[in-house]
Amino acid sequence: MKKDFFTYQAQTTPHPLALEISHAEGSYIYTTDDKSYLDFIAGVSACSLGHRHPxxxxxxxxxxxxxxxxxxxxxxxxxxxxxxxxxxxxxxxxxxxxxxxxxxxxxxxxxxxxxxxxxxxxxxxxxxxxxxxxxxxxxxxxxxxxxxxxxxxxxxxxxxxxxxxxxxxxxxxxxxxxxxxxxxxxxxxxxxxxxxxxxxxxxxxxxxxxxxxxxxxxxxxxxxxxxxxxxxxxxxxxxxxxxxxxxxxxxxxxxxxxxxxxxxxxxxxxxxxxxxxxxxxxxxxxxxxxxxxxxxxSDLMSATLEKEKLFRSLLKHPLIKEIRGIGLMLAILTPTAEIANQVILKCKDEGLLLFWLLFKPAAIRVTPPLTISNEEIEIGCKQILRVMDLIYSETESL
Known part of the structure; x- marks a missing residue:
């Protein structure tokens, strides 16, 4: 299917993420090679209630x-x-x-x-x-x-x-x-x-x-x-x-x-x-x-502001200059576009989906479903910090 994707479907960038999707449920997307990905993108803010809300x-x-x-x-x-x-x-x-x-x-x-x-x-x-x-x-x-x-x-x-x-x-x-x-x-x-x-x-x-x-x-x-x-x-x-x-x-x-x-x-x-x-x-x-x-x-809107507080309390790192936004419309600002790229791509490899912002190459999009749980937020933030630790240690050794 990947070959057909590149052959027959017009592309919008030279290097799409090209995950081959099997199914999605709640806060997770699953690929045809049996991998699961915690979704901090939500279809670029589109899947407010997560995937396949009943x-x-x-x-x-x-x-x-x-x-x-x-x-x-x-x-x-x-x-x-x-x-x-x-x-x-x-x-x-x-x-x-x-x-x-x-x-x-x-x-x-x-x-x-x-x-x-x-x-x-x-x-x-x-x-x-x-x-x-x-x-x-x-x-x-x-x-x-x-x-x-x-x-x-x-x-x-x-x-x-x-x-x-x-x-x-x-x-x-x-x-x-x-x-x-x-x-x-x-x-x-x-x-x-x-x-x-x-x-x-x-x-x-x-x-x-x-x-x-x-x-x-x-x-x-x-x-x-x-x-x-x-x-x-x-x-x-x-x-x-x-x-x-x-x-x-x-x-x-x-x-x-x-x-x-x-x-x-x-x-x-x-x-x-x-x-x-x-x-x-x-x-x-x-x-x-x-x-x-x-x-x-429901209480989703009020919970969104509490989830923002949780994100901000967890996401503290030398590579995080600032967190912008409100609620679950957040952007992590890193020192450089290269660092943002590394975080996004390494997190993808580890099962966490993040994305870029159009005009701010040093920023990382964090826009999960409003239905995301506190436990899922903690899992995702730990993954971000682990990846940042690795990048930071490599940068310090240069």
Whole structure:
């Protein structure tokens, strides 16, 4: 199968990890050579409830017995997407009341950018340096990393950038600005959290000039920071909320949510202002609905903050400069990219899965399922420290 993987399936990097997967359960992934791997990646923050959570599997099976795809988005009334949108509204502050379901986070970003332009009648978009919002053309246009963009230009025009957490740059938001798009917590840049008043100041400026604030919660969303969405830590409400990854229970989904007034602008002039064939798919919506219910009805979110404390108490080492992030969205900063690479690859060989961050090569991603146990955290952290001890001793002997 490995030969076929490299022969027939397009690759995104020159050197993929290329584990040949047999099955997955809970916090573990198993390969066809009978090895088990403790998963500290969770599909890059996507498997909020771990692998094959029984409530998600039951919801999928129940929907499979009823019907699969029946119509393009927004024409037929289907129970699971309606209930998902309703439950989201019940758990979000007013006026975030109407949700458009998509196939992925990047597609939701595309819809959010269109909505900001449609509502305001303006063209300028402002994004943050070192931002990542996806890899389709609109999302790439608001990516803050030129090395990843230059091969695909020209992209969307009239896009400006500001520095995240820079208060002076906020004044660059003007009456020309349709939307300001920010990650609530910058993911690819190294899990950088906003300064205490930063998002409030951005929101106030947007209100003053009539621009819309779009918050990208594709990574922090669905409980990963100890609240359902990261913005709840900072006392603001975005005009447009974007989500994805962790909302699907392991299935592909995204969504953007705004007020009823804003969302209504996509219905007419032109009709089909945003359209998708498979967005809101009933099987995927069933998985997302089960995921949302489990996260909001259990103690997973409060437990996430306790698990963060456990990680921080255990992960102390000369090769760990800093641990960034909130909850189970954590990044271990090492002295160099080479050290980060060694830790990730040696831990993989020892049965622990870690991963990189897009724009911070010296950082190590730690984003396990929210359902991970304290015992599993301790096992994984011991493995990280053992590997770091080995690397440190080799470095000291040079």
């Amino acid at each position: 409530k998600v599997i039951d919801a999928i099976k129940e929907q499979l017995d009823r019907y699969l795809h029946v119509m393009v988005y927004g024409e037929f009334i289907q129970e699971t997407p309606v209930q998902l949108a309703k439950l989201l509204a019940a758990n979000l502050p007013y006026p975030l009341e109407k949700t458009y379901l998509t196939n992925s986070g990047t597609e939701a970003i595309e819809g959010a950018l269109k909505l900001a332009k449609r509502v305001t009648g303006r063209s300028e978009l402002i994004a943050a340096k070192n931002a990542y919002h996806g890899n389709t053309m609109g999302s790439m246009s608001v990516m803050g990393f030129e090395e990843r963009k230059q091969a695909f230009r020209p992209l969307l025009p009239d896009v400006s950038s500001i520095s995240f957490n820079n208060y002076d740059d906020i004044n660059r938001i003007t009456e020309r600005t349709a939307g300001v798009i920010l990650e609530t917590i910058q993911g690819g840049a190294g899990f950088i959290v906003p300064h205490h008043e930063y998002l409030k100041k951005v929101k106030q400026r947007c209100e003053a000039v009539g621009a819309l604030l779009i918050l990208d919660e594709i990574q922090p969303g669905f409980g990963r920071t100890g609240k359902l969405f990261g913005f709840e830590h900072y006392g603001i409400i975005p005009d447009i909320l974007v989500m994805g990854k962790g909302m699907g229970g392991g299935l592909p989904i995204g969504a953007f949510t705004a007020s009823n007034e804003h969302m209504s602008t996509l219905q007419d002039r032109p009709k089909l202002g945003h359209i998708t064939t498979f967005g809101g798919n009933p099987v995927i919506a069933a998985a997302a609905l089960a995921t949302l219910k489990e996260i909001t009805e």
